[in-house]
Amino acid sequence: MDGNIVEILMIEDTEADAELAIRALRKRGFANHLVWVKDGAEALEFIFATGAYAGRNAENRPKVVLLDLRLPKVSGIEVLRRLKADEGTKSIPVVVLTSSKEEVDLEECYKLGVNSYISKPVEFDEFAKVVGELGLYWLLVNKLPNS
Amino acid sequence: MDTVIREDKTCALPAGIRFVDLVDVAALQALMDSFHKVIGIANAIIDLDGVVIAQAGWQDLCTRFHRVNAQTRRRCVESDTSLAGSMTRGEHFAAYRCLNGLVDTASPVIVGGCHMANVFTGQFFVAPPELDFFRRQAREFGFDESAYLEAVARVPVMSPERVEAVTGVYAQFAQILAANGMDRLRQLTAERELEEANRRLELRTRQLEAANKELEDFSYSMSHDMRTPLRAIDGFAKILADEHGAQLDAEGKRLLGVVRDNARRMGRLIDDILRFLRVGRRKMEDGVVDMARLARDAFEELRAGAPTRRLRLELCALPPASGDYEMLRLVMLNLLANALKFSPADRETVIEVGGAAEVEQNTYYVRDRGVGFDMQYVDKLFKVFERVHATGQYEGSGIGLAIVKRIVERHGGRVWAEGRVGAGATFHFALPHKGE
Numbered sequence: 001m002d003g004n005i006v007e008i009l010m011i012e013d014t015e016a017d018a019e020l021a022i023r024a025l026r027k028r029g030f031a032n033h034l035v036w037v038k039d040g041a042e043a044l045e046f047i048f049a050t051g052a053y054a055g056r057n058a059e060n061r062p063k064v065v066l067l068d069l070r071l072p073k074v075s076g077i078e079v080l081r082r083l084k085a086d087e088g089t090k091s092i093p094v095v096v097l098t099s100s101k102e103e104v105d106l107e108e109c110y111k112l113g114v115n116s117y118i119s120k121p122v123e124f125d126e127f128a129k130v131v132g133e134l135g136l137y138w139l140l141v142n143k144l145p146n147s
Numbered sequence: 148m149d150t151v152i153r154e155d156k157t158c159a160l161p162a163g164i165r166f167v168d169l170v171d172v173a174a175l176q177a178l179m180d181s182f183h184k185v186i187g188i189a190n191a192i193i194d195l196d197g198v199v200i201a202q203a204g205w206q207d208l209c210t211r212f213h214r215v216n217a218q219t220r221r222r223c224v225e226s227d228t229s230l231a232g233s234m235t236r237g238e239h240f241a242a243y244r245c246l247n248g249l250v251d252t253a254s255p256v257i258v259g260g261c262h263m264a265n266v267f268t269g270q271f272f273v274a275p276p277e278l279d280f281f282r283r284q285a286r287e288f289g290f291d292e293s294a295y296l297e298a299v300a301r302v303p304v305m306s307p308e309r310v311e312a313v314t315g316v317y318a319q320f321a322q323i324l325a326a327n328g329m330d331r332l333r334q335l336t337a338e339r340e341l342e343e344a345n346r347r348l349e350l351r352t353r354q355l356e357a358a359n360k361e362l363e364d365f366s367y368s369m370s371h372d373m374r375t376p377l378r379a380i381d382g383f384a385k386i387l388a389d390e391h392g393a394q395l396d397a398e399g400k401r402l403l404g405v406v407r408d409n410a411r412r413m414g415r416l417i418d419d420i421l422r423f424l425r426v427g428r429r430k431m432e433d434g435v436v437d438m439a440r441l442a443r444d445a446f447e448e449l450r451a452g453a454p455t456r457r458l459r460l461e462l463c464a465l466p467p468a469s470g471d472y473e474m475l476r477l478v479m480l481n482l483l484a485n486a487l488k489f490s491p492a493d494r495e496t497v498i499e500v501g502g503a504a505e506v507e508q509n510t511y512y513v514r515d516r517g518v519g520f521d522m523q524y525v526d527k528l529f530k531v532f533e534r535v536h537a538t539g540q541y542e543g544s545g546i547g548l549a550i551v552k553r554i555v556e557r558h559g560g561r562v563w564a565e566g567r568v569g570a571g572a573t574f575h576f577a578l579p580h581k582g583e
Contacts, residue, residue, distance in 0.1 A: 016379035122414030124382035
């Protein structure tokens, strides 16, 4: 993955969750252009094409960002804030996919302009269904202004 | 009659207690006025720091002359001090001819071994005044001689017998003051101890609340964090079954099924714990809740979730409740779901909901005609994850009634139940009126 064609940016530090989500997306054919980063700092470098991703064209924006909230280095909330505060990236749909059920997180995310907030179901069948459906929605059904 | 030195060493009064704290100053002043009116000589109650608590009938000779001039005033103080000091020798009273030529007597007020104040009477003569002495004083200290001698003439002359009688009255009065002071002191001490006990209790309560909150937070985040590895167990077991199922024999597949079943069961348990904990964490709104409407809505919700069951609600009169609508809805929903769960599926389920308005609270009940329960297990009904019926017999982890209890208790109310095996169960809850 060179990161220049990207449809889904997955920001997830729990490897098992990432693998399960990627499998669920792949089963529906949505994982061909998926980039997976493991912390908030790397996510920001990828999005804004800085640091390790300095060579990437930042104009190639993901069609959807799947964001976990509890992340090492830069938190998910902060990633969301930076993304929605930037004119160039604020239109990228962000789906928070988290194990957090705290209502404060939910409120904070909506204040910051999150597009969807999903609590990961414990049961895999449910989880796979949710992830598959959000892939379908954001990649195929949803229309973005620049596409 | 003013400044005296505190020199009692046996005193063990609580710190900060003053004599003025032990008496009713206004009543004391009225009594001193009466004493003066009847007896005709000056009096005063002065604490050991020199604070005059009550006084009556002081002579002009003292107030307008002796205590105004710096030199004669020094003599007054010296006399008072010497008089008060003489009482530490254990006498009920002491008499003294002051340096300015008048007689004072004093009786100590001793509260709990502490010399706290003196009852003075004085500013009189025991024999007709020697006018030459006072003329000399007038000249010596520059007093207006005729005014000074007129003041001298107004000072009462008392016989030694009368002095003894009057002093005896004040000495007895000092003892009564001391006894009353002791009572008041005990009362004050008891009040202080009570305050201190209350303070400690409040502190302890706050500590316990904090510890409880910490435990709940811990349970909450622990339950939360367990969901992630559990999802992996269930997920990868599923993938193993889907993608490598061909390599497994029937027993292997069965075992994998057991893993998944239990992972899901644990997932439901965790979700139940989280639901239960959230009931305790949520902020409560306060309002008037139409319980009849709430019961009908909850019943419709229940019916929608159980389309295969025949359900009927018998709604009796329900008084409104004061409390949090969302939480009370959870109470009703859980009680109705409980009634449905323990009613046979092969015939119509009738659930009766009713209530009564009482003086201090409103009571509500949900009654079913289901399998009921044995009253000897009634205490287990409302406990987290306690079940009266065996696992597998009825679905659910047994959190519903624990949530009901928690919500009702957060409203200051209580829950109880009655039932009989095979004859249905009735769950009651009482909610206090607002502000109680």
